[in-house]
Amino acid sequence: MVTPFQTVASRDVSSQVLLLESGRKLGFAEYGDPTGAPVFAFHGAPGNRFQLLGVHFAAEEQNVRLIVPDRPGYGYSTYYKERKLTDWPDDVKVVADHLQIETFGVWGISAGGPHALVVAAMLPNRVTGVSLAASVAPRKYFEHQMSAKEIQRLEKISPRRIKWTANIWIFLRWISALIPWRISRLFASEPNRGLLEDKYFRDTRAIERKNFDRHSSEALAQDFALLMADWGFELSDVTQHVEIWHGRQDTLVRLEQGELLAKEIEDSELHVSDEDGHLIAGRLYREMMAAAVDPTAMGSL
Numbered sequence: 001m002v003t004p005f006q007t008v009a010s011r012d013v014s015s016q017v018l019l020l021e022s023g024r025k026l027g028f029a030e031y032g033d034p035t036g037a038p039v040f041a042f043h044g045a046p047g048n049r050f051q052l053l054g055v056h057f058a059a060e061e062q063n064v065r066l067i068v069p070d071r072p073g074y075g076y077s078t079y080y081k082e083r084k085l086t087d088w089p090d091d092v093k094v095v096a097d098h099l100q101i102e103t104f105g106v107w108g109i110s111a112g113g114p115h116a117l118v119v120a121a122m123l124p125n126r127v128t129g130v131s132l133a134a135s136v137a138p139r140k141y142f143e144h145q146m147s148a149k150e151i152q153r154l155e156k157i158s159p160r161r162i163k164w165t166a167n168i169w170i171f172l173r174w175i176s177a178l179i180p181w182r183i184s185r186l187f188a189s190e191p192n193r194g195l196l197e198d199k200y201f202r203d204t205r206a207i208e209r210k211n212f213d214r215h216s217s218e219a220l221a222q223d224f225a226l227l228m229a230d231w232g233f234e235l236s237d238v239t240q241h242v243e244i245w246h247g248r249q250d251t252l253v254r255l256e257q258g259e260l261l262a263k264e265i266e267d268s269e270l271h272v273s274d275e276d277g278h279l280i281a282g283r284l285y286r287e288m289m290a291a292a293v294d295p296t297a298m299g300s301l
Contacts, residue, residue: 027076032059042112048075054204073219105292121237133281137257247276
């Protein structure tokens, strides 16, 4: 039986590819209302354009045109070793220009958060609003909270070890889709278990995982390295209003990082959910999309 989300995933607009001047390929998907307010959403790590597949119908209802690019190495986008975080705005600009979109909101989830912030900082005249979910903060702001032993352990992490860990992580995510839910639910954290009970949510995650390939581990390792290095811009460069969501029970990216972002970004507001973990975007996506479109809309939600 074909599910509604499998039908959405099979559409041509869910698997678009641009050929860049450099020869790289850049993949992206579109969800929601094709005539709606544009929002670029940036997936977590690992991930790809299908990570946001599950919000398609909500985006339709909210009149949002959601554009989800594959970062280099994920999905259809070509991996390249020289990538910097500050390269990402150019890729987003190419997609926006191709779609003839002048201004847009951005929404970053987990490792996608810094990618949303760098686009806002480097394309200030095009980004109208910013939403972050369980986002990572720059290392320089939280390093002082780490012990000398923790910093030493972080410094010893080699690219080879990162890639090895990334391969294991992606393998576990892939194999989890093959395990019957009644068994795999036993390994889910309490705050995420309720969300994972939704069979449609599991369906979209399975579609996402089927699109992991041999480059996904390289991309995940590269994401980690980039986010632990200097980002190449300052949080003070972000002049748009930023709405930040974080789950108090997030054990992957702890609440302290969301608090640091709210402290360092002058025009920002932090929303803390006591009941959510790292998958907070899976429950509060409507609010996040609305804030990316219109930062002033939060008061009416």
